[in-house]
Amino acid sequence: xxxxxxxxxxxxxxxxxxxxxxxxxxxxxxxxxxxxxxxxxxxxxxxxxxxxxxxxxxxxxxxxxxxxxxxxxxxxxxxxxxxxxxxxxxxxxxxxxxxxxxxxxxxxxxxxxxxxxxxxxxxxxxxxxxxxxxxxxxxxxxxxxxxxxxxxxxxxxxxxxxxxxxxxxxxxxxxxxxxxxxxxxxxxxxxxxxxxxxxxxxxxxxxxxxxxxxxxxxxxxxxxxxxxxxxxxxxxxxxxxxxxxxxxxxxxxxxxxxxxxxxxxxxxxxxxxxxxxxxxxxxxxxxxxxxxxxxxxxxxxxxxxxxxxxxxxxxxxxxxxxxxxxxxxxxxxxxxxxxxxxxxxxxxxxxxxxxxxxxxxxxxxxxxxxxxxxxxxxxxxxxxxxxxxxxxxxxxxxxxxxxxxxxxxxxxxxxxxxxxxxxxxxxxxxxxxxxxxxxxxxxxxxxxxxxxxxxxxxxxxxxxxxxxxxxx
Amino acid sequence: xxxxxxxxxxxxxxxxxxxxxxxxxxxxxxxxxxxxxxxxxxxxxxxxxxxxxxxxxxxxxxxxxxxxxxxxxxxxxxxxxxxxxxxxxxxxxxxxxxxxxxxxxxxxxxxxxxxxxxxxxxxxxxxxxxxxxxxxxxxxxxxxxxxxxxxxxxxxxxxxxxxxxxxxxxxxxxxxxxxxxxxxxxxxxxxxxxxxxxxxxxxxxxxxxxxxxxxxxxxxxxxxxxxxxxxxxxxxxxxxxxxxxxxxxxxxxxxxxxxxxxxxxxxxxxxxxxxxxxxxxxxxxxxxxxxxxxxxxxxxxxxxxxxxxxxxxxxxxxxxxxxxxxxxxxxxxxxxxxxxxxxxxxxxxxxxxxxxxxxxxxxxxxxxxxxxxxxxxxxxxxxxxxxxxxxxxxxxxxxxxxxxxxxxxxxxxxxxxxxxxxxxxxxxxxxxxxxxxxxxxxxxxxxxxxxxxxxxxxxxxxxxxxxxxxxxxxxxxxxxxxxxxxxxxxxxxxxxxxxxxxxxxxxxxxxxxx
Numbered sequence: 001x002x003x004x005x006x007x008x009x010x011x012x013x014x015x016x017x018x019x020x021x022x023x024x025x026x027x028x029x030x031x032x033x034x035x036x037x038x039x040x041x042x043x044x045x046x047x048x049x050x051x052x053x054x055x056x057x058x059x060x061x062x063x064x065x066x067x068x069x070x071x072x073x074x075x076x077x078x079x080x081x082x083x084x085x086x087x088x089x090x091x092x093x094x095x096x097x098x099x100x101x102x103x104x105x106x107x108x109x110x111x112x113x114x115x116x117x118x119x120x121x122x123x124x125x126x127x128x129x130x131x132x133x134x135x136x137x138x139x140x141x142x143x144x145x146x147x148x149x150x151x152x153x154x155x156x157x158x159x160x161x162x163x164x165x166x167x168x169x170x171x172x173x174x175x176x177x178x179x180x181x182x183x184x185x186x187x188x189x190x191x192x193x194x195x196x197x198x199x200x201x202x203x204x205x206x207x208x209x210x211x212x213x214x215x216x217x218x219x220x221x222x223x224x225x226x227x228x229x230x231x232x233x234x235x236x237x238x239x240x241x242x243x244x245x246x247x248x249x250x251x252x253x254x255x256x257x258x259x260x261x262x263x264x265x266x267x268x269x270x271x272x273x274x275x276x277x278x279x280x281x282x283x284x285x286x287x288x289x290x291x292x293x294x295x296x297x298x299x300x301x302x303x304x305x306x307x308x309x310x311x312x313x314x315x316x317x318x319x320x321x322x323x324x325x326x327x328x329x330x331x332x333x334x335x336x337x338x339x340x341x342x343x344x345x346x347x348x349x350x351x352x353x354x355x356x357x358x359x360x361x362x363x364x365x366x367x368x369x370x371x372x373x374x375x376x377x378x379x380x381x382x383x384x385x386x387x388x389x390x391x392x393x394x395x396x397x398x399x400x401x402x403x404x405x406x407x408x409x410x411x412x413x414x415x416x417x418x419x420x421x422x423x424x425x426x427x428x429x430x431x432x433x434x435x436x437x438x439x440x441x442x443x444x445x446x447x448x449x450x451x452x453x454x455x456x457x458x459x460x461x462x463x464x465x466x467x468x469x470x471x472x
Numbered sequence: 473x474x475x476x477x478x479x480x481x482x483x484x485x486x487x488x489x490x491x492x493x494x495x496x497x498x499x500x501x502x503x504x505x506x507x508x509x510x511x512x513x514x515x516x517x518x519x520x521x522x523x524x525x526x527x528x529x530x531x532x533x534x535x536x537x538x539x540x541x542x543x544x545x546x547x548x549x550x551x552x553x554x555x556x557x558x559x560x561x562x563x564x565x566x567x568x569x570x571x572x573x574x575x576x577x578x579x580x581x582x583x584x585x586x587x588x589x590x591x592x593x594x595x596x597x598x599x600x601x602x603x604x605x606x607x608x609x610x611x612x613x614x615x616x617x618x619x620x621x622x623x624x625x626x627x628x629x630x631x632x633x634x635x636x637x638x639x640x641x642x643x644x645x646x647x648x649x650x651x652x653x654x655x656x657x658x659x660x661x662x663x664x665x666x667x668x669x670x671x672x673x674x675x676x677x678x679x680x681x682x683x684x685x686x687x688x689x690x691x692x693x694x695x696x697x698x699x700x701x702x703x704x705x706x707x708x709x710x711x712x713x714x715x716x717x718x719x720x721x722x723x724x725x726x727x728x729x730x731x732x733x734x735x736x737x738x739x740x741x742x743x744x745x746x747x748x749x750x751x752x753x754x755x756x757x758x759x760x761x762x763x764x765x766x767x768x769x770x771x772x773x774x775x776x777x778x779x780x781x782x783x784x785x786x787x788x789x790x791x792x793x794x795x796x797x798x799x800x801x802x803x804x805x806x807x808x809x810x811x812x813x814x815x816x817x818x819x820x821x822x823x824x825x826x827x828x829x830x831x832x833x834x835x836x837x838x839x840x841x842x843x844x845x846x847x848x849x850x851x852x853x854x855x856x857x858x859x860x861x862x863x864x865x866x867x868x869x870x871x872x873x874x875x876x877x878x879x880x881x882x883x884x885x886x887x888x889x890x891x892x893x894x895x896x897x898x899x900x901x902x903x904x905x906x907x908x909x910x911x912x913x914x915x916x917x918x919x920x921x922x923x924x925x926x927x928x929x930x931x932x933x934x935x936x937x938x939x940x941x942x943x944x945x946x947x948x949x950x951x952x953x954x955x956x957x958x959x960x961x962x963x964x965x966x967x968x969x970x971x972x973x974x975x976x977x978x979x980x981x982x983x984x985x986x
Contacts, residue, residue, distance in 0.1 A: 006503070010503035010535070011507070011535055014497070014504050042528055045528075190490065191481030191482050194481065194489045194492065195482075220581075223581075223582055223849075223852065224581045225849070226583065226646045226647050227647060228580070228646070331590070401647060403646050405636075406577065406581050406632060406636075410577065410637065415556055438479055445482075446492060449492060449495055449499070457544055458548070460541050460545045462560060
C-alpha cells in the first residue's frame with residue numbers, strides 16, 4: 001500500500017485513525033504496531049514475518065547489550081549478531097541477484113566458464129522498505145552499545161518503533177534515541193493533528209501534482225532509444241527526473257511527517273531545499289538528511305571521519321558515499337552514482353583547502369546543479385550503457401535519428417513546458433514545505449484540503465503513479 | 473495529554489481548526505462508507521484470489537473502482553483534456569485534436585526489440601520471462617514450413633510512425649525497424665513492408681489508432697498485387713457513411729459523450745456478396761489463411777472505434793475491413809483468424825490449435841500484425857499487453873477432433889487465466905480461458921479428461937459475471953466449439969494455458985453448483 005493510493009487514503013487511513021484514537025492512550029503503541037503490520041503485509045503478508053524476525057533479533061540483542069553488569073565482550077557479541085543478521089537479511093533479499101550476476105559477468109571477462117545464477121535467486125522479491133527498517137533496527141543495537149540510548153521499555157514499544165507505518169517504506173530513517181521518549185508518551189492535540197494533516201495534504205499534492213508529471217517526462221526521455229534522444233530532450237529529461245525524485249521523495253517525507261504528527265509523533269525533517277545548495281557538501285546536508293546523518297554517525301565517524309589525516313578523510317568519504325550509493329539499489333549504476341558523489345565531495349574539500357577564495361555563490365549553485373544533473377543520469381538509468389548513451393546525448397556527442405522529431409514534439413508541447421516551468425519555480429523560488437508550514441495559518445490548512453481534493457481527482461485520471469522506492 | 477504549542481500548530485481559532493479537521497475526516501471517511509454500502513448492497517460478496525495476497529489486491533482493485541471514483545474520472549479527464557489538452561497514461565493529445573496511443577509512440581522512440589532489460593528493472597512477482605518478436609517469428613515460420621505453409625508477414629506501421637502529433641503525414645522509421653525486417657528476411661521470412669504505401673495524410677484516423685478505410689483498400693490492393701491480384705472478383709463494393717468515435721477517445725473516457733471530440737465521418741467500403749448483399753464471410757476451408765489483429769478487424773468489428781447507436785452502428789458486422797477487401801482483390805476466400813490485441817500470439821495459438829490435418833491443408837498464411845507489437849521493448853511491451861509466446865501445433869486429427877453443436881457438462885474449475893483492470897487495458901473487450909476437470913457430460917459427446925473453455929472477461933470495460941468464476945468451484949456449463957466468427961472470435965484473448973491438444977470451447981452459459 002502506498003500513501004498516494006485510494007486504498008490508503010480512503011481505506012486504511014480513516015480506519016487506522018479511528019482505531020488509534022479509540023484505543024486508550026496506554027495501548028496506542030500496540031494498536032499502531034498492529035496497524036503497521038497490516039500496512040506492510042498489504043504488499044506481501046510473508047514480509048511481516050521477516051520484519052517481526054528482524055525486530056525480535058534486535059530487541060533481544062539490545063536486551064543483552066543493555067543488561068546491567070553485562071561484560072563488554074558479550075555486548076560486542078550481541079552487537080555483531082544484530083549487525084550481521086540485519087546485513088545478511090538485507091544482502092540476501094537485495095543484493096543476491098546483483099552479486100550472482102556480477103560474478104557471472106566478471107567470470108565472463110576473465111574467460112572463465114561462469115556458472116549461471118541459481119534459479120531460486122530470480123524468484124526473490126525484495127521486501128519493500130527493507131533498507132529503511134534494517135538500518136533503523138541496527139541503529140538501536142549500536143546506540144545501546146555506545147550508550148547513546150536507553151533500552152526499549154518493552155517489546156511493543158520497540159516493535160512500534162521498527163514498524164511504524166508513516167515512515168516504514170520511504171523514511172525518514174528514525175533513530176531510536178530520537179523517538180524513545182515519544183514512544184513512552186506523546187501529546188495528542190487538535191493543533192498537532194491539524195498541523196499533521198496539513199503537512200500530509202501538501203505532501204500528497206506534491207506527489208500527485210508535481211512529482212508524477214515530472215516522472216512522465218523523465219520516463220519518456222529515459223525510455224527513448226534508437227537515437228531518438230537529441231540534446232535538448234536529454235536535458236529536459238534529466239531536469240524532469242531531478243525534479244521528480246526531489247518532489248517524490250520529499251513528498252513521501254512530508255506525508256510521513258504529517259501522518260506521524262497526526263499520531264502524536266514528531267520526526268526530524270528529511271529535506272531542506274537541496275537544489276538551492278551551493279556545493280555538494282551542502283547538498284548532502286539538505287538531501288535525505290536522515291540517511292546522510294545515519295551514514296555520518298554510523299559509518300563515517302567510526303571509520304575515523306576527518307580525524308585521521310587528510311588522505312584517510314578522503315578515503316572515508318569515498319567509502320561512505322559508495323555504500324550510500326549501493327544502499328539505494330543493487331546495481332552498478334547506483335554504485336557509480338555513489339562513487340561520483342564521493343569523488344566530487346573529495347574534490348570540493350581539496351579545492352577548499354588549496355583555494356584562498358571561495359567560489360561565488362551563484363557559480364557554486366550552477367556548478368552544483370550541473371554536476372547533480374550529470375550524476376542523476378547514473379541514478380536513473382537502467383544500466384551503465386544506457387547512462388553513457390544518455391550522457392552522450394546530453395552533450396551532443398551522439399547523433400540524433402529522425403525519430404527524435406517525435407520525442408521533441410512530445411516534450412515541446414505547452415502542457416509539458418508549463419509543468420516543467422511550474423516545478424522549477426516551486427523548487428527554486430518558493431519556500432519548502434517545512435518553511436511554508438512552519439507557521440500555522442488557517443488559509444494554509446484550507447488550501448491544503450483543497451489541494452488534497454484536486455490531487456485525488458487528478459490521481460484517478462492520471463493512471464501514472466509510480467512508487468520509486470521498490471528498490472530502496 | 474497536553475503538549476507544548478509549536479509555531480506550526482494553530483494558536484487560536486479552535487472552531488475553524490475543528491471544522492477543517494472535520495472536513496478532512498469526512499473527505500477520507502466518505503468513500504469508505506460508500507464502499508461498505510456498496511458491498512452490503514451486493515447480493516453476495518466473495519473475495520477473489522487464491523491466497524491472501526491476491527485477496528488483498530482484489531480489495532484494493534475493487535476499492536479504486538468505486539463508482540464515485542469512476543464517475544469523477546470521466547468528468548475530470550474531460551475537463552483536463554478540454555482546457556489543458558492533457559491526455560492520460562495511454563493517450564497523448566496532440567495538436568488539432570489528433571490523438572495518439574502512447575504505446576505506438578513508445579514503439580517509435582523506444583529502445584526497441586534489440587534491447588535486453590537488465591535484472592535491476594522492477595518486475596511484478598511471478599511475471600513470465602519476456603520474449604520478443606525476434607525469437608518467435610523465425611520459429612513460427614519454421615513450424616509453418618514444416619507443414620508446407622508459406623508465411624508472409626505484414627507489419628502495419630503505427631500511426632506515430634506515419635503521422636506527426638498534429639496530423640501531418642511523414643515517415644519516421646526507427647533504425648531497429650529496418651534492422652528487424654532485414655533480420656526476419658535473413659531468417660527466411662517473407663516480409664511485406666507497408667511503409668511506402670501509407671505515407672500520405674489520409675492513411676490514419678484522427679481519434680483512432682487504426683488506418684482509414686481508403687488506406688485499407690490501398691493496402692489490400694498492394695498485397696494482392698504481390699500475391700496475385702484478380703480483377704474478376706464476383707464480390708462487389710457498397711459504400712457506407714458512418715460517424716466514428718475512435719478507440720483512443722474510449723481510452724480517455726468511458727462515457728464518450730463527455731469528451732470534447734466529435735464523431736469522425738468515415739466512408740466505409742463494404743465488400744458484399746451480390747446475391748445476398750451480406751458482408752463476405754471467412755471460409756475455414758480456404759487454403760489461404762489471414763491472421764491479424766485489430767488492423768484486420770477495424771471496419772468489420774462494430775465494437776472497434778464505434779459508439780454503438782450513437783454512431784449508427786448496431787452489433788452487426790460491417791464487412792469493410794482488410795480481410796473482406798483482400799478476399800475481393802485476391803478473388804479467393806480466406807480463412808480469417810483475427811483478434812483485437814492478440815495479433816502477436818493469440819491468433820497463432822488459435823491457428824495452431826486447429827486439428828493437424830486442417831493445418832496441413834493450408835498453403836499460405838498472411839500475418840498482419842501491428843509494428844507496435846514487433847518493436848516494443850520489454851517494459852513498454854508489457855504495459856501494452858503484448859505477448860510473444862512460442863506456440864505448439866495440435867496433433868489432433870480433424871475428423872474425430874471436431875465437435876459439433878452444444879455440450880452440457882458439469883465440471884470443476886481448475887485454473888483460469890488472469891486479467892487486469894479493464895479500465896486500464898488498451899482493449900475494451902476480452903475473453904479469457906479457463907481449464908475444467910472432473911467432467912461429467914450431461915448432453916452431447918466429449919471424452920477428454922479436461923476442457924479448455926473461454927468466457928467473456930469484460931465487455932465495454934465492465935467485468936462480466938463470467939469473469940468472476942472461482943477456482944475449485946463446480947459449474948454446470950453449456951459450451952460450444954469456439955466460434956470462428958462474430959464478436960467472441962475477434963475479442964482479445966487472455967490465455968495463460970496453451971493446451972493445443974484440447975479443443976477450444978466457448979461458454980454460452982454457466983451456473984454455479986451449490
